[in-house]
Amino acid sequence: MRACRYRRLQGMCALLLCVSLVLHMLVASFILSLYPPSCKSPQPPGCQPYTNLTSTSLTHSERRGAHEEHVEVMDLSSLEALFSHPLYNLHLPPSPDEDWLLKVRTKGSEEQNAAQWISNSKEGYDHIDWNSSANTHPSWLQFHLGISRWQLYQHRDDNLPVLLKQIATSRIVSAVQKTGGTQLKLVMTFPNYGQALFKPMKQQRHEETNVNLYYFSDFERHNAEIAAFHLDRILGFRRVPPVVGRLIDVIKEIKDVTTDHKLARTFFNSPVGNTCFYGQCSYYCSTEHAVCGRPQALEGSLAAMLPDLTLAPRRSWKNPWRRSYSRSKLALWENTPTYCNAVKKTPPYDRGTRLVDLIDMTILDFLQSNMDRHHYETFEIFGNNTFLLHLDNGRAFGRYSKDEPSILTPLVQCCRIRRSTLLRLRLLSLPHYRLSDMMRTSLSQDPLFSVAPLLAEPHLSALDRRLATVLKTIQHCLNQQHNDVIYDDIPDYSD
Ligand SMILES: Nc1ncnc2c1ncn2[C@@H]1O[C@H](COP(=O)(O)OP(=O)(O)OP(=O)(O)O)[C@@H](O)[C@H]1O
Numbered sequence: 159m160r161a162c163r164y165r166r167l168q169g170m171c172a173l174l175l176c177v178s179l180v181l182h183m184l185v186a187s188f189i190l191s192l193y194p195p196s197c198k199s200p201q202p203p204g205c206q207p208y209t210n211l212t213s214t215s216l217t218h219s220e221r222r223g224a225h226e227e228h229v230e231v232m233d234l235s236s237l238e239a240l241f242s243h244p245l246y247n248l249h250l251p252p253s254p255d256e257d258w259l260l261k262v263r264t265k266g267s268e269e270q271n272a273a274q275w276i277s278n279s280k281e282g283y284d285h286i287d288w289n290s291s292a293n294t295h296p297s298w299l300q301f302h303l304g305i306s307r308w309q310l311y312q313h314r315d316d317n318l319p320v321l322l323k324q325i326a327t328s329r330i331v332s333a334v335q336k337t338g339g340t341q342l343k344l345v346m347t348f349p350n351y352g353q354a355l356f357k358p359m360k361q362q363r364h365e366e367t368n369v370n371l372y373y374f375s376d377f378e379r380h381n382a383e384i385a386a387f388h389l390d391r392i393l394g395f396r397r398v399p400p401v402v403g404r405l406i407d408v409i410k411e412i413k414d415v416t417t418d419h420k421l422a423r424t425f426f427n428s429p430v431g432n433t434c435f436y437g438q439c440s441y442y443c444s445t446e447h448a449v450c451g452r453p454q455a456l457e458g459s460l461a462a463m464l465p466d467l468t469l470a471p472r473r474s475w476k477n478p479w480r481r482s483y484s485r486s487k488l489a490l491w492e493n494t495p496t497y498c499n500a501v502k503k504t505p506p507y508d509r510g511t512r513l514v515d516l517i518d519m520t521i522l523d524f525l526q527s528n529m530d531r532h533h534y535e536t537f538e539i540f541g542n543n544t545f546l547l548h549l550d551n552g553r554a555f556g557r558y559s560k561d562e563p564s565i566l567t568p569l570v571q572c573c574r575i576r577r578s579t580l581l582r583l584r585l586l587s588l589p590h591y592r593l594s595d596m597m598r599t600s601l602s603q604d605p606l607f608s609v610a611p612l613l614a615e616p617h618l619s620a621l622d623r624r625l626a627t628v629l630k631t632i633q634h635c636l637n638q639q640h641n642d643v644i645y646d647d648i649p650d651y652s653d
């Protein structure tokens with residue numbers, strides 16, 4: 159650990175040693191201590207599009223004949239054209255050193271460049287033979303090292319398809335329950351010490367949320383987590399951690415490998431012989447809410463884990479437009495049309511990009527009809543000048559036959575939007591780049607597409623309908639001659 163020193167965490171080697179009980183983190187910190195800054199250069203133009211990931215661990219019996227043909231022919235060129243558009247390739251100045259989440263001093267790294275970190279052979283894990291050269295780093299580590307002040311990954315990040323494929327196909331060494339939150343989720347670990355957050359399928363994709371359920375009683379949907387990642391990327395935000403679908407064998411890949419005895423104790427066989435489990439959590443962890451394989455195969459979403467909180471602490475913020483989470487009470491914003499005036503004067507919304515970042519998140523949530531954005535998180539090290547993490551999208555895409563106008567309230571009340579966001583939204587409303595088409599194409603790259611489309615067609619059409627509503631709302635703001643509707647974050651770009 160001699161060379162270890164994170165940016166602005168000088169002298170924190172002791173802290174890193176404290177947390178080194180977690181082996182994968184220890185490995186990460188060794189590597190980070192050697193990491194040369196030059197590895198973060200922007201991606202070269204024309205690098206690989208997000209490669210097709212359909213050839214994963216799905217068994218043939220899981221596939222549907224007619225649908226499978228479709229899998230092979232999905233044309234990625236329209237999505238490729240979108241991602242080649244100048245609005246996705248804006249020339250931004252290179253990020254200064256302090257804009258990287260994890261970064262180390264280069265001093266002293268030269269003599270260690272040749273060194274390799276050798277792991278004690280631990281059962282189930284790969285032998286580590288990484289050194290300080292970035293191309294030996296596992297994809298999860300490259301992902302962590304690529305997180306910056308303004309985004310989780312770069313546009314056309316070469317590592318993204320590699321990371322997704324690794325999460326979708328690598329052997330699962332361990333699966334333990336993640337505490338916190340209301341619903342059952344597992345942290346899965348791979349042989350290269352990478353980790354992902356697993357959320358199981360709880361609802362068939364074509365089902366709509368029961369109209370009598372309040373939003374806070376709605377189930378979470380694995381396909382919503384996957385679709386949110388694709389939607390966020392198509393919107394050009396890159397603020398949702400990479401998510402991929404996977405068919406899990408609940409016995410071989412959870413029960414047999416878990417060290418979580420509380421979780422193991424909740425496995426049982428259903429009356430028709432499917433293997434089910436329910437884990438322990440505050441609301442939805444009981445025999446009645448069990449998740450079941452068919453008979454062992456269970457669909458789920460796997461989100462790449464963010465760097466551990468001890469390495470990259472996050473701050474949680476209350477959303478000023480959060481719902482009351484009560485059946486009878488309205489929140490203040492719901493009956494105060496001037497609510498935004500007060501928010502605009504309140505730090506951190508009174509300066510910088512925080513308000514327009516919140517509007518970006520609002521637009522993502524209205525499009526996917528996610529009412530469950532009570533909090534959002536940021537990386538603490540970046541202070542108030544940073545992007546908002548779009549975590550937890552499990553309650554999105556519950557209904558396609560109805561839109562939820564109240565989600566758009568921050569935009570309606572504040573009449574403010576980033577110019578780059580507005581221009582991309584307009585682009586996505588053109589026939590050539592229609593949002594629903596982009597989403598259909600993008601989602602076809604997920605491995606679970608070979609079971610069934612991740613979003614049913616009515617959900618895709620709802621996206622176009624909701625996008626038109628967003629654009630109409632902005633037009634209404636402009637017509638009312640608000641003089642500060644557009645926050646011009648790209649003054650050099652002419653449309
Ligand atoms: N990809 C990720 N990497 C690391 N931590 C994550 C990731 N996604 C979510 N988390 C953390 O895990 C916690 C629970 O996740 P999430 O909110 O998705 O679960 P949940 O059960 O839906 O929670 P809630 O009931 O509060 O909505 C969050 O507070 C978040 O900080």
Ligand SMILES: [Mn+2]
Nearest residue numbers: 378550552553
């Ligand atoms: Mn949730």
